[in-house]
Amino acid sequence: MGLEIKLTVNGNTHTAELEPSTALVDFLRDTLGYKGVKLCCNTGECGACTIIMDGKPVNSCVVLGADAAGADLVTVEGIADGDELHPVQQAFIDTGAVQCGYCTPGFIVSLKALLDRTKSPTAEDVEEAISGNICRCTGYTKIFDAVDLAAKRMS
Amino acid sequence: MDYFEPKTVSEALSLLDQHGDQAEVIAGGTDVMVDIKYSDEPGCLVNIKRIPDLNAIRESNGGVHIGPLATIHELEESDLVRERLPLLWQAAHQFASLQIRNTATIGGNICRASPSGETLAPLLVLEAQAEVTFSDGARTEPFGAFFQGPGQTSLGSRGLLTGISVPFPAAGSHAVYLKHAVRGPMDIAMVGVAVMATANGDKTALDDVRIGLGAVAPTPVRAPKTEALVSGKALDAALVKEAGASAASESSPITDQRSSGEYRGWIVDALTRRGLEQCWQALTGKEVA
Numbered sequence: 001m002g003l004e005i006k007l008t009v010n011g012n013t014h015t016a017e018l019e020p021s022t023a024l025v026d027f028l029r030d031t032l033g034y035k036g037v038k039l040c041c042n043t044g045e046c047g048a049c050t051i052i053m054d055g056k057p058v059n060s061c062v063v064l065g066a067d068a069a070g071a072d073l074v075t076v077e078g079i080a081d082g083d084e085l086h087p088v089q090q091a092f093i094d095t096g097a098v099q100c101g102y103c104t105p106g107f108i109v110s111l112k113a114l115l116d117r118t119k120s121p122t123a124e125d126v127e128e129a130i131s132g133n134i135c136r137c138t139g140y141t142k143i144f145d146a147v148d149l150a151a152k153r154m155s
Numbered sequence: 156m157d158y159f160e161p162k163t164v165s166e167a168l169s170l171l172d173q174h175g176d177q178a179e180v181i182a183g184g185t186d187v188m189v190d191i192k193y194s195d196e197p198g199c200l201v202n203i204k205r206i207p208d209l210n211a212i213r214e215s216n217g218g219v220h221i222g223p224l225a226t227i228h229e230l231e232e233s234d235l236v237r238e239r240l241p242l243l244w245q246a247a248h249q250f251a252s253l254q255i256r257n258t259a260t261i262g263g264n265i266c267r268a269s270p271s272g273e274t275l276a277p278l279l280v281l282e283a284q285a286e287v288t289f290s291d292g293a294r295t296e297p298f299g300a301f302f303q304g305p306g307q308t309s310l311g312s313r314g315l316l317t318g319i320s321v322p323f324p325a326a327g328s329h330a331v332y333l334k335h336a337v338r339g340p341m342d343i344a345m346v347g348v349a350v351m352a353t354a355n356g357d358k359t360a361l362d363d364v365r366i367g368l369g370a371v372a373p374t375p376v377r378a379p380k381t382e383a384l385v386s387g388k389a390l391d392a393a394l395v396k397e398a399g400a401s402a403a404s405e406s407s408p409i410t411d412q413r414s415s416g417e418y419r420g421w422i423v424d425a426l427t428r429r430g431l432e433q434c435w436q437a438l439t440g441k442e443v444a
Contacts (some may be wrong), residue, residue: 020158021191043189056257062188132252
């Protein structure tokens with residue numbers, strides 16, 4: 001049984017069919033082609049699939065695709081301004097916060113959501129914001145540096 | 156798999172009557188989505204997320220009414236919860252990641268009835284009531300009766316949790332929720348202990364001590380013998396020690412991949428002592444002698 005839903009992703013309106021048991025991450029990647037949303041643990045623990053749904057960061061692997069009907073979603077593909085990267089993206093490059101890169105889209109989206117909420121986050125705010133994102137390469141230090149740099153550039 | 160998005164509670168209840176054990180209710184989805192992927196897909200999915208007015212958090216009859224679809228982050232953001240139900244706020248704040256808190260609902264945490272569910276021991280200690288609704292009527296019952304076993308509640312396969320009523324704790328009470336897990340809030344608790352108490356008039360003894368234990372019995376439980384042991388007394392080092400051992404003896408923890416049962420017993424002991432000491436200090440301004 002296919003279910004037709006209409007939603008907005010990165011400002012683009014989509015209407016598409018999905019099976020009702022489909023997770024949002026699979027719908028975004030396989031049906032709509034937003035491959036920047038990464039699939040990793042598939043149980044809501046690692047944060048690689050983080051997207052912003054109606055203003056809030058969520059793990060798209062444990063959200064029912066059907067719940068995105070009428071929703072406004074932002075993925076990592078949608079946060080640059082044309083050719084100009086979002087300050088968080090640019091800061092990740094400038095500080096070397098990317099190593100293997102698989103977790104990076106989830107971190108970028110979580111941190112963009114943080115900087116949307118607060119302009120000058122404390123170290124505790126950053127820890128809280130990325131407590132659901134796992135990185136096995138960097139040891140996180142460079143990621144903290146990147147947020148600081150992005151926050152400075154944005155202020 | 157059949158899929159339904161009922162728009163009212165009565166529509167949802169008639170779907171549950173019709174599909175019985177085949178139906179699985181989904182709200183936030185943070186547990187059910189994992190089941191769908193890694194266990195058997197249910198015969199039918201009843202998504203209650205779009206039923207209006209089930210996510211309110213408001214003051215009502217000397218307490219707080221919480222709609223089951225309120226997310227854990229909505230509880231955390233609520234001034235009413237933070238100021239009037241600090242015990243529940245602490246549990247919400249130590250609940251997994253922000254992404255999960257933005258999705259998971261308190262009703263889902265409750266109806267999942269996992270002994271380690273973060274909000275459950277606090278709800279027992281706060282003496283909250285569940286509003287359970289069936290197609291032939293609604294009733295309220297204490298959470299002590301609601302939780303019947305791991306994953307089992309008085310809802311059975313045909314009921315819905317339609318509200319949570321939490322009375323305001325007594326004025327001047329103090330409460331702490333202590334969670335022990337390897338990765339902090341991200342992890343499922345090996346043990347969770349909720350302690351709430353008031354002080355007597357001249358602040359020389361604890362009154363109305365309540366202790367809730369999570370993840371150490373088939374359901375979240377209170378520790379009534381320990382509560383009685385401590386209530387009405389001044390807390391000293393000997394009593395703290397006795398209370399910790401008593402709470403451990405009231406738990407019946409299992410061994411699983413997160414912890415051995417023996418270790419869980421030690422943690423119940425330690426967190427109960429710590430919780431009582433913190434309450435004593437906050438209520439009397441004195442260290443435990």
